[in-house]
Amino acid sequence: MENFRLKVFRAVAEALSFRKAAEMLHLSQPAVSQQIRALEEEVGTRLFDRAGGDRHNSQIALTEAGRVLLDYARRSAIMLLEAERALAALNHEVTGELKLGASTTVAQYFLPRILGAFLKQYPQVHISMISGNTEHIAEAVANEKVDLGIIEGPALRRDLKTESMTPDELVLIVSPLHEWAQRKTVLAAQDLTTSPLLMRERGSGSRTVVERALRQAGLRQRELKIVMELDSTEAIISGVEAGLGAGFVSRWAISKVLRLGAVKVIKVAGLRIAREFRFVWPAGAELSGAAESFYRFAQAATRHEG
Structure with a gap:
């Protein structure tokens, strides 16, 4: 539902790199540059300062107008995501993006079959996953780079909440x-x-x-x-x-x-x-949407195995 130009703009603004944004969006750099150029013409002002005037140069910075637009673009993206979830809930559907983080053992040996079963039941969910050691995943959860983490050891952080998933x-x-x-x-x-x-x-x-x-x-x-x-x-x-x-x-x-x-x-x-494999998410936050659905699905799957 998000305007495509704003989505491209957010990607470039958050990565401060046309190249990285292109990789993340699976577009060519010229296509990304074209979208940014069109957006700047639409709003009537420059959104980025480009070193040396090169649109592909990774050394870029947001202008004041770019910083203002990024704030509104982020809020707009969040509201549209909430709208998608609300509409899906009316039809008892689970849709949207699910960003997972998993410790290496979990990601490689334990999680694949659960993900396969989950996607069979909820085919409209798009999943992306990063893996790393427990410390890395805890940091990604705390920085909201992922919606839900699964780790192999204690998080050892007060800003995170953990809950048992399955014994190991x-x-x-x-x-x-x-x-x-x-x-x-x-x-x-x-x-x-x-x-x-x-x-x-x-x-x-x-x-x-x-x-x-x-x-x-x-x-x-x-x-x-x-x-x-x-x-x-x-x-x-x-x-x-x-x-x-x-x-x-x-x-x-x-x-x-x-x-x-x-x-x-x-x-x-x-x-x-x-030990236990454990779910982890920010303390004080409530899981919702695809993250909540996956959490409940994985809980039920591991209880059945046990």
């Missing part, structure tokens, strides 16, 4: 050729200090949960032989398969490699690393 467990895996894979007895917690370990990067929800569990088991970080910090669960699994060390990963992530015999799960006495 982190398990220790090794290569079938690792010495622990041949043991007949359960591993003692202290044995974890004798082998190279692959860990997720700092800021990862998985890293936070693993470190907490190891401390509770009486192990200090300086006792561990952390040989590599990796930015994804997939990287840890690949490293373990290659014999680089042992690693902790979500059970959701290893069903395929377990079937193939590429890794083996090792039990550690007195160590069970349970």
